[in-house]
Amino acid sequence: MSIAGTENNSPERVPITSLLSKEELPKHVGVIMDGNGRWAKQRGLKRYEGHREGAKTFRRIAEYASEIGIRYITFYAFSSENWKRPQEEVNAILQLLREYLDEAESRQKENEEKGIRIRFVGDISKFPEDIKDKINEAHRLSEDKTRCTVSIAINYGGRQEIIKAVKDIAAKVQKGEMSIDEIDEAAVDSCLYTAGMPDADLIIRPSGEIRLSNFLTWQSVYAEFYYTNVLWPDFTTEDFDKALLDFAKRGRRFGGV
Numbered sequence: 657m658s659i660a661g662t663e664n665n666s667p668e669r670v671p672i673t674s675l676l677s678k679e680e681l682p683k684h685v686g687v688i689m690d691g692n693g694r695w696a697k698q699r700g701l702k703r704y705e706g707h708r709e710g711a712k713t714f715r716r717i718a719e720y721a722s723e724i725g726i727r728y729i730t731f732y733a734f735s736s737e738n739w740k741r742p743q744e745e746v747n748a749i750l751q752l753l754r755e756y757l758d759e760a761e762s763r764q765k766e767n768e769e770k771g772i773r774i775r776f777v778g779d780i781s782k783f784p785e786d787i788k789d790k791i792n793e794a795h796r797l798s799e800d801k802t803r804c805t806v807s808i809a810i811n812y813g814g815r816q817e818i819i820k821a822v823k824d825i826a827a828k829v830q831k832g833e834m835s836i837d838e839i840d841e842a843a844v845d846s847c848l849y850t851a852g853m854p855d856a857d858l859i860i861r862p863s864g865e866i867r868l869s870n871f872l873t874w875q876s877v878y879a880e881f882y883y884t885n886v887l888w889p890d891f892t893t894e895d896f897d898k899a900l901l902d903f904a905k906r907g908r909r910f911g912g913v
């Protein structure tokens with residue numbers, strides 16, 4: 657079986673699965689899919705074309721991550737702040753999301769074989785009804801899959817997520833379902849959009865920017881950060897391997913010695 661996206665690579669490429677053991681792989685990878693606009697600009701295209709190309713990269717990397725044994729991967733697709741963009745661009749991004757959701761439905765059998773669970777993280781209440789319905793359907797169709805959870809962060813902001821958790825906890829305390837002393841890290845964790853997922857181990861940002869831009873604020877406290885100048889539409893499975901190899905060399909101490 658070929659590994660997704662490796663078909664055109666040089667024959668000497670060593671599969672990452674023979675370079676790194678399962679234990680050396682990050683359990684949860686976060687990917688900030690940045691640089692679509694600049695990619696389009698470099699080619700004299702509309703920003704929208706960059707998003708379309710970026711959506712293809714997303715499909716390739718998601719599939720590849722699941723094949724090599726990454727358990728959780730979360731892609732930042734649309735931030736709480738991205739509504740500030742021109743309406744035309746926001747609409748184009750929503751349209752790409754629709755296309756992906758429609759395809760996920762028709763490709764259910766394939767996803768089933770791959771054991772991919774699709775999960776959307778973020779405040780989806782702001783989206784048009786048809787998109788909300790498709791998201792709920794995508795969740796339902798894949799909820800029992802356990803091999804790889806592919807999360808897509810839309811209308812996501814790390815701070816907004818923490819506010820949501822604080823409100824959920826306050827409501828439980830107000831109803832008498834929980835005491836203040838019971839508020840701990842696990843309690844907050846269980847109220848996040850990412851409830852049930854481990855913290856992010858590795859966060860990858862292409863396009864040369866070295867910031868989080870409100871991504872996985874709570875979950876990234878001990879994440880290793882990897883950045884590259886490659887723009888997201890050009891990001892390949894080889895670039896993903898490079899990030900994994902770099903991650904495997906990091907000495908993680910979590911405050912210990």
Ligand code: IPE
Pocket residue numbers: 689690691692693694695733734735738749863
């Ligand atoms: C990331 O690419 C995609 C979204 C934020 C939706 P950008 O659109 O931010 O691309 P640049 O940063 O302008 O190149």
Ligand code: IPE
Pocket residue numbers: 688689690732733734735738865867869
């Ligand atoms: C972060 O990229 C959001 C996504 C990739 C979805 P931005 O392009 O919005 O981030 P800033 O504005 O450069 O920090």
Ligand code: MG
Pocket residue numbers: 690691692
């Ligand atoms: Mg950007």
